[in-house]
Amino acid sequence: MAEITNFRGESTPNNPADDAEASVKDLIARVGDRVRKARERRGIPRRVLSEISGVSPRYLAQLEAGEGNISIGLLQRVAVALDHRIEWLVGEDDPWTSDAMRVADLFRVANTEVQQTVLQALNPEPEQVMRAQRICLVGLRGAGKSTLGARLGEVLDVPFVELNAEIEEQSGMPVDEVMALYGQEGYRKLEAQAVSRVIATHETLILAVAGGIVAEPETYKSLLSNFHTIWLRASPAEHMDRVRAQGDERPMAGNPEAMEQLKSILKSREALYDKARAQLDTAGQTIDASLASLLELVKERGFITQK
Template sequence: MSEITNFRGETLAPDPDSRGEAAVRALILRVGERVRKARELKGIPRRVLSEVSGVSPRYLALLEAGEGNISIGLLQRVADALDHRIEWLVGEDDPWTSEALRVAELYRAAPAEVRAQVLDHLLPQPEATARRHRIALIGLRGAGKSTLGARAGAALGLPFVELNREIEDQAGMPVNEVMAFYGQEGYRRLEAQALGRVIATHEAMILAVAGGIVSEPETFKTLLGNFHTIWVKAAPAEHMNRVRAQGDMRPMAGNPEAMDQLKFILTSRETLYDQARAKLDTTGRSVEDSLADLLALIRERGFLS
């Protein structure tokens, strides 16, 4: 941008509006160039990209020429059609040469175990050691969290705590009454408070949490940061059968679509549960075998080292 002077020859500060317009113009040009280059590298004609993204050929032509002031919604469609994340198109770093973006793509594609190891290396030491010797079992009811948690705690000499029991002690009533009296929002608030108390009072423990804790971002973030988390999982049919074997017929009572709903919950939460540092599949395994698997996993991953 050229300097602006007044009649005395003094340099004036650039007009903020001009700086803003220049930044917007640079962004539009950058996005257009990256869309064009990504399309050409994939060998996709503009007509095909239009059909896949639902964005008109004329709009795409303007975009690639740096003339199209495309909306975020339409740009997301174009990014999806090119199999790229939207930030890849708008970020200041060159996506073809940026090591940071390359590392980010590799991290997203890596298994949960690899991502956990990467975080261990990258996180500052105080955060990396914040989990201490705390282990949390997450997953849907019926996977075996309570049974395995209690037995593992006994085998390892660690206290075992169920977070719902902590909530009940705090509220002075069973969880189902907490839900009826306080509602979902009140329950989640009590859950966050109970988790904070557990962290403050235990440096070594095994904790079992309710399956829905992953739906509360801040509480789940606290859990991930302060515990070595293990996703205890099982096939949907085993989840249902184990709950019924415990004498709880509520999942099936008057609800012929209960299995479909269970599968939907598992699918919708899978990416959240997958953030756990390790997984334990109890499908087709006896309690004794699953306990041996859990203890071996804790030992191999060094959660108590």
């Protein structure tokens, strides 16, 4: 039992009720912190979580602030009194007979090397499972991500999503306004949240992302882990010509060095794009020819299995 020192300098046993109260506060704070982190990792706003769960936004705010339902605290008091972790009381399995609970306890106290060995044994093909039947098209502007992605989605009868559209829906404003209001850092944060949201809500889809996403290590790592990534390539001149053909003159407007800058960007990102699981060169190809090559690549690699 813990001891405290009184005003005379004497050590006296701490009150068990105080220990229980501290344990309750720690639990409620821990639960709130985990709820908030899980929500942020999936990129789900609190109001959306409220709609999905049926729990009021006010209660969710209290929960994340560490002011959750006191019944959790009362349960923790019982667990402390019984000298057991609260997981033993809330789990579906009988802690006295369950092999799963015994393994969980052994795993918790094992060293890192043993834990990694166990994880690999239980999940021998995690990457394939994580990627499901999601395809992500990466590459510079003008590579054909939006055009080919939409056409591929139609042929395979799967959803096509542009990540910037997800960002706009989440923020309630066009990407240009997001950049103007929040800057590059704010945009990248929304971009990462949008990726997490797409992963959480789609097992099968074609996703097109902005060219610069590969320069964000954590976000790109998430794409590589959770999608079958395909780098759509083209020559610098074709990148530029295609963007201008779409009516966007900004790349060349008042900037005679635009082409050299584009080449420099492409060169700096080549090693990152090269991490994609597959590549498709669309240089000199018509849209139909590129689509046929992309479809063949997807089928050969088994990225999406048609019913």
